[in-house]
Amino acid sequence: MKPSRRELIGVVGAVVGSALLGSMVGERDANASQSRPAKPLYPWPYHILDPIAVAERAYAAHMDGYCMFGAFEGIIGELSHLKGKPYSDFPTKMMIIGGTGGCDWGTLCGALNGSMLAIALLTKEPKPLVDELFRWYETTALPDYRPTEGEYDIPKSVAKSPLCHLSVTRWCNVSKKKSYSPERNERCGWLTSSVAKKTVELLNMQAEGKFIAAFPTPEKVKKCRTCHDKGGKRENTRVRMTCDTCHPSIGPEHPGE
């Protein structure tokens, strides 16, 4: 059966349209499907690492590309140094953008973001380790590691939050230093070093079957989540970070107050 004039116009239109679209947007290479494996390798194998070597590498990397790159390169760069591929192929510089809480926006601390992604690249069960890392970061006086090349005497502070700008401000309050001072930059280098070191300690523990969470969800956070998170009367948010750091005064009209 011969195609009708309308069908022919439709076919010609589709071919021309497709050719035009091809010139406008990324055309599919003829060998695109042949040249790629069905699935990329994931997760990548983990090898037990020396936390101190990672901490030192993370500090040096922070000075090259800030906190997120520092933590990620500290871990993946050490694996690359020891094992070569596939670690050495990872374009770790893409993590530079995450510095100062994501492109300077002050949201998630870059050392946590980079460590979270390194964990997720290297284990099938990242969630317990990331939860532990984030809660440790919220509640621990940091930095808790002084890099060999570290300068100044850097005081510790408790961030009470995984967010960059809260972490920075609390440290400024304790140290009496400014947020763009060389001491603050140094502090974030030590912090990146401390977070990468802790991350590798957690990965090592998991790899050796020894991981037990030591930083569970605080009771006060559980209490807030009883109403506001899954299954609660309000169920109007999704969150794990400590609530009262940003919501200290919930007002007399709040139930239970």
Added chain:
Amino acid sequence: MKPSRRELIGVVGAVVGSALLGSMVGERDANASQSRPAKPLYPWPYHILDPIAVAERAYAAHMDGYCMFGAFEGIIGELSHLKGKPYSDFPTKMMIIGGTGGCDWGTLCGALNGSMLAIALLTKEPKPLVDELFRWYETTALPDYRPTEGEYDIPKSVAKSPLCHLSVTRWCNVSKKKSYSPERNERCGWLTSSVAKKTVELLNMQAEGKFIAAFPTPEKVKKCRTCHDKGGKRENTRVRMTCDTCHPSIGPEHPGE
């Protein structure tokens, strides 16, 4: 000159110690340095993409692995589909962990985190695009794209923040739906789709030399930063996100109030 007994003990100790450390932590493979290139490819080449194709892919990926994976896979997966390597080698599943503001912690919206990293992988000048994307997200009624397979009628809301839990709660307020409802999941799918689409529009504009920022820093944020950010009298934080979303009442003792 013969080495002293002390020197010999030191050498033996270092060799034995190093062998023990090697068995404890990841040993350096003999071919680690030979097998890896001096530097991994970075940034990866960008090819103009169809924003709608990316939006559709991001929505589908969200349903497999949440917001951060959705946005990143929407973009890198489309490049992989069109071009094969190197995009097809990227272990995109490592981004699943970033869902719900980073491992469910409610910090940086995963769609923004995944898009930020895709931008950083694909251009040498990511910062203007990420700043634009984050400010657009803060101030625009979203989601602004309905995927072909989208379900329900999803209302729009303005997040006023790049943080996940604020974005979710504001949408719950507008929609009167719960944060674990199927409608909220659908909303985050549409949102991931919208953010990935916007990201590719920005990348396309930059690649074509047409990028002009349309979402500059608001005057009220500039005013806060005059004192609290670089060079200010207080200089006690580092932040770009909108201040008064979380700090609406700064008290009568605040200068200028």
